[in-house]
Amino acid sequence: MLPTIPTFLITITTLFALPATSLLRFSCSQLVVERLDPLVNPGVSGSPHLHQIIGGNAFNISMDPSISPSDKASCTTCTFAEDFSNYWTAVMFFKAKNGTFKRIPIKGNVGFEQSQGGMTVYYSPQTKGAKGTTAFKKGFRMIVGNPTYRTEAQAKQFRQLTYTCLQNANTRSGETLDFPKKPCPAGIMANVRFPTCWDGQNLDSPDHMSHVAYPTTGTFESGGPCPSTHPVQIPQLFYEVIWDTTKFNDKALWPADGSQPFVWSFGDPTGYGNHGDYVFGWKGDALQKAMDANCNINCPQLKTQSITTGNQCSQKQIVNEDLDGWLTELPGGMRVTIK
Template sequence: MHMKSLTALTLAAPASALIRFGCSQLVVERLDPLVTPGVNPSPHLHQIIGGNAFNVTMNAEDGDIGEMATCTTCQFSEDFSNYWTAVLFFKARNGTYHRVPQVPNVGFEGQKGGMTVYYMQDGLANYEQTSKVTAFKTGFRMLIGDASYRTKEEANRFRQITYTCLQDLGTRYPETMDFPKEPCPAGIMANVRFPTCWDGKNLDSPDHMSHMSYPELGTFENGGPCPESHPVRVPQLMYEVIWDTSKFNDKELWPEDGSQPLVWSMDDTSGFGSHGDYMFGWKGDSLQRAMDSPCYVNCPMLATQSIEEMNKCSVPNVVDEVVDGWLESLPGFSGGEHA
């Protein structure tokens, strides 16, 4: 979808909820309290946004992170959830790696890296946003994507994890499942959309995915019904992460054979291993109230904070390693293997 479509959505001013907001960077660290709780460091590097209750364990029995956090990097200051993805690196012709910086979306200038988050009653293509959804519950968490996937056949399991080669910051199409093969003038947007049907019982599952499902047919946008096994319709959660690959568009730096030089922090050069993690942490019933209200992009009924306040929230690094500058290997790897 091109930015003009988002503008049209804003002008349509429907009666139901779609909220879109920026979140600054909380920390860039080799921790993953969802997939490898208690493991310090985790196998690969992540970039995390949201509340400052983020830590190495975050077991469900530890309590409500919406109550434990004292600040958040997100615009809506009642949202203490944590959201994270892998980290994108550029691999130069000489074999060294450099972390690709993140830049804010249009409208969030001044935000320190991070990403843009959406909660929708319907997909962006539905201007009216007419569906009723049940907000996530305290303790809810989920994962979409698989860090080990390297082929399109594997990645087809996840229908809505894509990339957009940005001609400018308003570009929204076309989307591909693998990394763009040519330099992108304004960088690359990594799009992560989560399943929207919940079993209504489990706040998590052993693989962090089985308690969730796509609709019976197609994706969230076509309005298909949820399967009987997962009957509860929840908001479409979506991440947009803009990686400023434009800094590395000089093909003299690219591999001599011209192959694309981007690699995820789990040593994935295909792009098919893209994934996103989520831990719900909205305070009280604030998300449900927003989803039940005429909130559209902005939401006057939710408490908000300035970009300056968002940028102030952070947590200290607990893993002692260098992740910036030119690196001989990816964090957690040595000579192409995990350290």
Template sequence: MRWLSSFLAAVALAPAGVISTTLRFSCAQLAVDRLDPIVNPGQNPTPHLHQIVGGNAFNVTMDHEAHDQATTATCTSCQPMEDFSNYWTAVLFYKARNGTYKRVSTVGNGLGYTASNGGQTVYYLSNGKVIAFIPGFRMTVGNPSYKTQAEARKNPALQFTCLDSPMTRSGYRYDFPTTPCKGGIMVTVRFPTCWNGKHTDSPDHQSHVAYPVSRKCPSTHPVAIPEVFYETYWDTRPFNNKADWPADGSQPFVWSFGDNTGYGNHGDYVFGWKGDALQRAMNAKCNSDLINDKVNCPTLKLQSIADTNRCTVKRRVKEDLDSWLKALPGSDMRGDMR
């Protein structure tokens, strides 16, 4: 457990008292591809489509023992230049009345990141001392098989917001909005903040982490880790004419794995920060400006949003994702879930 002693020592160097950190930054779109190195390692293509941001070492296989993005990536689509992690979610589609599908694009967060080429906003949060992740760490949250609100509420921090403007932060719900959203749909994903301190992964990619109970980490998962939080803006504005929505009055959006409820919302994370960069940022109480793109974190090396837009990887699965499609990508592999 030499690594644990090192990280405990790093945390001990933090200023006395409670550490409150809100590290917020933009990550441009790295790729949209049918790959999932956590759930379907080595499989090309995988059953459903993802949108991915972060380091360009993202690959079909990212073995958690051997693959270290911090040493293999050459660029990152995120503002912190030392963050080669990968962050990904499912992809949103619009289903027309004639049964064809159109992929919905992501756009930069309206609170300061409109210059970003899609992607998502990433947060690292803490309200106290935390130990940063270690190389090989990965986790998922949510479950694409969930079909009811009761199931979705098992992960209370995976939600949708119907944006009236970029400032909208109310009206959270667990399913897709049922009315047109003036500013698009924001999808939020919050990961657990407690770790068992032993394993960088688990068979279900979730059991090695847990949510706190009464604001404290349970004895089974005693190590407090940063809260990883995604905000993804989906540009549903081109599809806001309700006359084009289903004749039965239902909403027209569907996740790339066939879910038209939204309850299957989920996210994936693979840690890839270089050296002790993330621990330094958490110790320094970095707090980003919530109104513009300034990241108030002198300990980190930052790049411009224009630079993040330049970091991309070529799509490995050769398929049409831009036309009106008769079926969702991968539907022949998984069958129709809905």
């Protein structure tokens, strides 16, 4: 079962400054680490860069939007058992002085320490206004962020893609748009927050972004209104991914010039290319029920499963390649670039 509210009260109230505490917070263990991307590179066996994927085991090389993942998946890595969605991000690597790369492992968040990697996922309903929150529909998918971005100005186009240098497991302050410049005692947390306004018509768009938008002012947390072009309020979808960089905190391992040594699997050493992908796959109207009920952490309206059960759901790699040793290049031959 999911942890009770008091376990996370301090963490949650620090993370979300909403007028009411209504949100789903749950663990999704690692499903597979795979060089596939059914949104950007559908049908391609071997996408340009490596991803870490969580959620239902229907994830595949080409996901037909007319078929819900919940209709094909036999298990999910998430603790809400009716969530067969797929969530994915790039993978973080350590670049050694000799130019080789080592994949950084993911560890469980506060309260989810038993999870085998993965992410913490949040869905929060809109708490202001009379319209309520419209849950995502079958076939809905979206992307936030751009892996080609390498500057702060570019990264600011996406309001809430950040990093937290964890001083301890509960650190929730000091977010930056780029990779932390100093060793982080408890690891680096990548924060991926998606837009919260929908055009109400398109379940996807050619760039997987145009059908959604940020509030016209402020952020979701500050209650900013949706633009007229995207009037429908959708849940705030938010990933927290904790990369266990602690084995590389010795500054003697870092570049001689003192610059930070971490790089994304798409060749980004700045951190400005942070991004995330989402394919909706909740069973039936389960997510809408949770949003209507304003569930707070625990949700009696939803079925749950243990983290141990979620850990048992996995997939085999389709693109067979070594990901665990010291690599002479990033998977897929991605080059490290600063422009």
